Amino acid sequence: MFAAVLLIALIGALAYYRAPVLAWTVGLAAWLASLQFAFGCPVSTIAWCVFALLALVLNIVPLRRAVFTGPVFGIFKKITPAMSQTEQEAINAGTVWWDRDLFSGKPDYQRLLAFPDAKLSAEEQAFLDGPTEQLCAMIDDWKITHELKDLPPEVWQFIKDNGFLGMIVKKKYGGLEFSNYAHAKVVTKIATRGGSAAVSVMVPNSLGPGELLQHYGTEAQKDYYLPRLAKGVEVPCFALTSPYAGSDAGSIPDYGIVCRGSYTDPRSGQRHENVLGLRVSWEKRWITLAPVATILGLAFKMYDPDHLLGDKEEIGITCALVPTEHEGVCIGRRHFPGGAVFMNGPTWGKDVFIPLEWIIGGREFAGQGWRMLVECLSVGRCISLPAMSVACGKVTTFTTGAYARIRDQFGLPIGKFEGVDEAMARIGGYTYQMEASQDLALTGLDMGEKPSVLSAVLKYHNTERMRKTINDAMDIHGGKAVVLGPRNYLARAYQSIPIGITVEGANILTRSMIIYGQGAIRCHPFVLREMKAAMANDAVEFDRAITGHINFVISNVFRSLWLGLTGARFAGAPRGGETARYYKQITRFSSAFALLSDMAMFSLGGSLKFREKLSARLGDMLSNLYIATACLKRFEREGAQKEDLAVLGWAVENALFDLQHAMDGFLANLPSRGLAWVLRKIIFPWGLTLKPASDRIGTKVARGMMEPGGMRDRLTRGMYVSPSEEDAVGVLRHALDAILATEPLEQKLRKLAREGKFKRVTARERLEEALQAGLLTQSEFEAVSRARKLKRDVIMVDDFDMALERHDAALLKRHIF
Structure with missing residues (x-):
């Protein structure tokens, strides 16, 4: 009996700590020897021979490849689904960062806490306190959205003159060269005053000509355009989406045919005859700043049927810069997006001739447009819409907290009614989650990372939380928020919700296809290695990857069971006190998530990418692990303030509850019911034990929002608030x-x-x-x-x-x- 217990403990320890094959061999050999010599239980020669044979096969690499991993490699190559070029480019785009730790089942919290704290430089802080504050004071959102349907001319000029359109442009070209963190904080502050102005500022600094030029432009293109973009001489837009290809940007019908032609350069007025170029036709919709743009970034599919450039006829998606004054370029009409009334409209052209030199990066970057776009999109997705979502959270926290304390009914401030305080807790908790999640991603960006998976997490979850916070704020304000007018500080944000939900990838598709679709391959420690080995027919690398993968799965089975049985009480944590239990639970669910990911891929294979509901739930698991860890990082970064424990608790406990809910839904719908039953017993041996944050914690959050103090100040920090008593906010x-x-x-x-x-x-x-x-x-x-x-x-x-x-x-x- 003792020997059996010893064996179970040995296997559990080896699996829990992910021991290498050699350690397993030595450990099991020691157990067999102790069984025979210490416990007096003779082990047969046959048993020793079987053990020795397995040990030789597993430890001698050529033998292991011949007997085991080689045959598996042959099967793997046959069943691995082929990836299209666009899928490969999307998967290869950006980098993996903290998201890889979450996929590992063993997050390195010391690494998380050691990430540098996001900070503003003195120059960036001065810009926020100076020009940004001045710009906010100039914004009258009611006048912009109701009367002018545009920013006033003096606001446009102030934006251009003060470099707001060149925050990402390097100083050597006349730009501000701000950090990603500063860029986001500027957008956030402007958005707390007016969405129309925020969109007008953020788009030139997000995915568009400026960023593409800095990364891929020729020196001539950089020298000409970047100084003009930085000073607002040029107003850029980028035309990607079309009526026939919105989220499926890889299917754009717009095209350019390589040919010879003539054109007049609108910049110099010089005529060029019989030059090699493209005859481009396009019809684009939903293009921000298109109605007033002077330079058009244009994405289209490039073809060379006459082989003027080489043997290849279909060259691929290409990006070019086209002056809007160029003959044949059509702009000047507007869409009416509602809420934030910013310049957005169509652009079109038929057989417009442009020279090859107008391709971003020159002719050598012909056909590289999709790679360029997906690489740059991971940066913009971390900044623009997440920043506007954070701004919405700050505004709703500031205004709802104050309004709920000022407004009374039945002799009590309305915020002291439990139904109201429940909604207020959601506002404060989601606001904490949104800013924490974005700040951690911005830290990664400023460290040189391009976290493509986390950018999708931010885009989806921040905009969805924006939707929830503004809905709750509207409910609490009641009639105050229903009537449009200068005094209604919520209605335009409420009307603008569909914009954030839809652009930069519709939220439904982002959740169901992108977050986990990219994450499972990019962040998993072994899957991408196995796929690359199969595509390269590299049996040696496949052997290393598959043996590591098997060990990884075995480890996560034992880790998930042990952590589930013990409630993760014995897991390590980098901090003691109130937050220790949160770190332990995250470790538990990180192991469970890694196990579920492998079992999903094992049981469903290539069909998993078509099981969008299951993929979405796996994405929710990864997302909530990230949100919980981001909140813990924020708590430490802000000095572990005791008065923030309530809002931290609400944010982390609800993220973990949502994670548990996603796991429960996944197991309830996994097609292999037997596998689902086994996994449920491993991961939830005592059932679904996590609960959302308690009413008591929610009340503390609501009370902290209603009273001046540190928690309220930190939640609303960076928001513009007019000093005037005549101002609605x-x-x-x-x-x-x-x-x-x-x-x-x-x-x-x-x-x-x-x-x-x-x-x-x-x-x-x-x-x-x-x-x-x-x-x-x-x-x-x-x-x-x-x-x-x-x-x-x-x-x-x-x-x-x-x-x-x-x-x-x-x-x-x-x-x-």
């Missing part, structure tokens, strides 16, 4: 301070009313009566009067004339009670 800060300061006086007045001390009826008359009776001092009277006025300013909504055209702010000043 700015008044909230003044009103909240005034309400809190006069709350004891209001309680005193209510007590006097209950005691029958007043003869008059209205609150205003009673306040004057209290002053006259000496129950309040003059300064107290003025403080209460001011607090009530500010409270009314917060609650009031706009009204217009009968044509809904003329808004009269003066009418809001009327007081009846």
Whole structure:
């Protein structure tokens, strides 16, 4: 009996710590020897011979390849699905980073905590405090979205003159050369003031001509265009999507045929005759800044039917820069996206001749457009829309927290009703998750990484959380948020939700196809190695990869079972105290996720990529592991503040609960029911034990949002708030301070009313009566009067004339009670 227990412990330890084959051999040999000599249980010669034979096969590489991995290699090559060129380029794009640790089943938390903290340089901070603050003060979002349908000319000029369009351009070309972290924080701050301005700034700094030129442009292209882009002389747009190919950008129908032709260069006015170039036709839609662009980045499929460039007829997707003044280029019409009314529209052209020199990177980059785009997209996806989502979280946290404390019903601030505080906790918790997730990815970007998988995680989960936070904020504000007007600071963000959900890859496809579709191959420690070995017919590398993979699976079976049985109580954690249990649970579920990934690929093979619901759930597992670890990293980066434990707890516990929910859904729908039953017993031996964050934690988050303090300040840090009491958002800060300061006086007045001390009826008359009776001092009277006025300013909504055209702010000043 003891020998059996010893064997189980030995196998468990070897598997848990992922011992190499030699260690397994020595360990099992030692157990057999102890069985025979220490426990007096004779081991037969046949048993020793079988063990020796297996040990030789597994430890002698040529023998192992001949007997085991070689035949497996032959089968693997036959069953591995072929990848298209676009799939290969998408998988090869970018880098793997912290996401690889999450796939490993053993995240290295010391590595996570050692990542440098994202910080602004003195120059970047000055830009945020100076030009960005000035720009925000110039933005009147109601005027932009309702009256002008565009940024005012003076705002456009300020953006150009102060380098907002050249944040990513290197200084040697006249740009600001900001870090990715600074770029995101500038976009976030602008977006807290107005979505239209934020989109207009972020697009030239995201995926587009500027970034493509810096990475792939010829020196001549860089020297000419980058200084002009940096100073706003050129306004760029990038035309990729078409009516027939939105998310499936690889299927764009737009084309360019290699031929000879003539053209007049609109930049110089010089005529060029009989030059080698392309006759391009395109029809693009949903192109931001296209209506006002001066330079058009254009993606199309390139063909050479007359073999003017070589033997290849279908060259592939190509990107070119075309001045919009060039003959045949059509722009100038607009789409109406709603909410954030920014410049967005179509562009089209028929048989427009351009020289080969206009291809980004020159003719040697012909056909390389898809690779260029997917490599650069991983950067833009980490910054633009996630930054706007963070901005939405900050605005909803700031405004809803203040409004819920200022607005009262039934004698209580509405934020103290449990139904409201539940929704408020979601706002605060999701805001914490969104910024933590983006900040960690930005750290990777500024370290030189291009985390393509994490960029998809951010794009999907931040925009979905944006949708949830604004919905909850709308519900809490009630009628305040329903009526459009200058005082409604939520409605335009609410109307703009579909923009973030749809662009840069529709969210449904991002979740069901991209996150795990890329992650399973890129981040898994062995799958990509095995696939590359098969494509290269490299049996030696395949042998190394497959033996490591088998060990990896065995390890995760034992790790998942042990961590599930013990609730991960004995797992390691880099920190003690309140957060230790979170690290331990993440370790447990990282091992379980790695096991489920392998079992999904094993049982479904190449068909897994068509099982989008299962793939989406696997993506949710990876995403929530990332979100939880990002929140823990943020907590440490911000000094492990005790008052942030509630919002950290809400963020991590709900991420882990969502992860458990995804695993449960995956196992409930895995086609191999026997395998699903076994996996459930391994991963959830005691059932689904994780719960979402408790009501008590949620209430703490809501109360922290309603009171000035460190938690509220950190959640809303980097948001623009006007100092003016006349501003719809700015008044909230003044009103909240005034309400809190006069709350004891209001309680005193209510007590006097209950005691029958007043003869008059209205609150205003009673306040004057209290002053006259000496129950309040003059300064107290003025403080209460001011607090009530500010409270009314917060609650009031706009009204217009009968044509809904003329808004009269003066009418809001009327007081009846």
